[in-house]
Amino acid sequence: MMTNSNQRVTQGQFSFLPDLTDTQITAQLEYALKKGWAIGIEYTDDPHPRNTYWEMFGNPLFDLRDPAGILMEINSCRKTFPSHYIRVTAFDATRGVESPTMSYIVNRPAKEPGFGLVRQEVDNRSIRYTVHSYATDKPEGERY
């Protein structure tokens, strides 16, 4: 069990809030679309803070400008991977940004075991730290 204040992985923009409803997600999608950003849906069962490349549930939806259509994609991803972490990322292609501008979790496993900290004591009092995701002790696809 995780011991932080909300006992869950707190990556993303809105992890400290109650889980977003579909209506709330739609409003966030509208915000991104209005800004001209493209939406990507990604999932993983390895929530390590430095696991950058979650699997893409298809390419970013550059040409889908309808929030209802995007929400259908999100729900289809949830149906396929009900116990995975799923995040919605918005990509801004403007010069000087060309990077994600939003990222929030819309699905997560019922139980989040969290992470351990592996300490390797080295010279003097220095320690090399490794954050270890308990879930990844099991193979991909069998973790939650």
Next chain:
Amino acid sequence: MSNDAMTSDDKQITDGKKRYASGVLKYKQMGYWQPDYVPKDTDLIALFRITPQEGVPADECAAAVAGESSTATWTVVWTDRLTACELYRAKAYRVDPVPNTGPGTKTEQQYFAYIAYDLDLFEPGSIANMTASIIGNVFGFKAVKALRLEDMRIPVAYLKTFQGPATGIVVERERLDKFGRPLLGATTKPKLGLSGRNYGRVVYEALKGGLDFVKDDENINSQPFMHWRDRFLYCMEAVNRASAATGEVKGHYLNVTAGTMDEMIARAEFAKSLGSIIIMIDLVIGYTAIQTMAVWARKNDMILHLHRAGNSTYSRQKNHGMNFRVICKWMRMAGVDHIHAGTVVGKLEGDPLMIKGFYDTLRETHTPQSLETGLFFEQDWASLNKVMPVASGGIHAGQMHQLLTYLGDDVVLQFGGGTIGHPQGIQAGATANRVALEAMVLARNEGRDIWNEGPQILRDAAKWCTPLKQALDVWGDVTFNYESTDTADYAPTATASV
């Protein structure tokens, strides 16, 4: 503008024999006043606020500033004739009275003087060299009673000789994996006296509770109560524990400021060996030291935080010194990733429009002229990375709607007292801030009018978040409403008369 205080009848002396006869000439006569000069794209332009000494006309005063910040000395020297001196002379080309100064106002007459400098006057990639001219001897020059550097237009050609921010906003966010909201930080308090072990406790609690960063204060280096290695070791234990507890990338700005360059590099290397993602320096270490650390940071994948310790000694008073927007420009060139740039609503100096000018200077790829925010020149940033502004000093969760409205997403909001002083502890304080922030971003994105509905949005979130409720109960009504000392002087038209 044929006003005695404005102009003198002195003309540039063009006859070589007369011009270079031994003796003393007016600066206008020497050629430092060129009202017809059209600045080149490659010129560096400085805008000074000048207060002339009694009896010195404004254009002569501007010419004197141009002269003393470039080639002139107090008397004529024949050795000028061995050089392309016309090129190297800085050219004062425009003088405007500052609105709301002079007879009938509280302030003695001041002028805005525009001075153009040829690019060849400056060594590539050296803030130290540029500033030795622009804010060198000239600030002690007797012909001006007071002098303030208000703004600069840096030519693209010169910007391209600077590395710029080691990391930049975009890459910092990618490394942290944090997008679409301001980052949250806190400065460890008390700033002096904690042992390394106790200090790390504050860091751990704040990060685990929901902050992204904790920060050393500017004057915590290596003192009898806590030597730097102890602080670094305990802070990194705290950072890594908090990262494991939350699944997020976390950081602590380890202040590597020290008495010598060698010692700063040694501390930075130790921070790197411990896996820190960010280090910190103070503005007081000087321009060359800052540039050196920025090069080191780029080479070592380190985010470089700058605390602006000392700036108010020369940036706060309106008639003398320099405007903070110029520091912002120089620090973007020098290569820092973070700089404290005001909060608007907190305990430190900051007029909303002035702060917007600072933030735009740090974060935009291109800024148009904007007199109301104090930007006198259009500035192309030539793809130099963006600097993340840091808002710190007397801010709390109850102001979240104002902070988000004024400062936007690309900013680190630092709640030191507002985290550590929470009645239920540091973790609760951090959680309150993070919940307030996320609730406000969510509401803004939904299209709600957070400026007016902000307090209600916070109260609604406090219904299910006790730490936020407690924070609002303690600090909800705390404000710092003082008159700003540094505001824009502009009239709706660019050249104003008094």
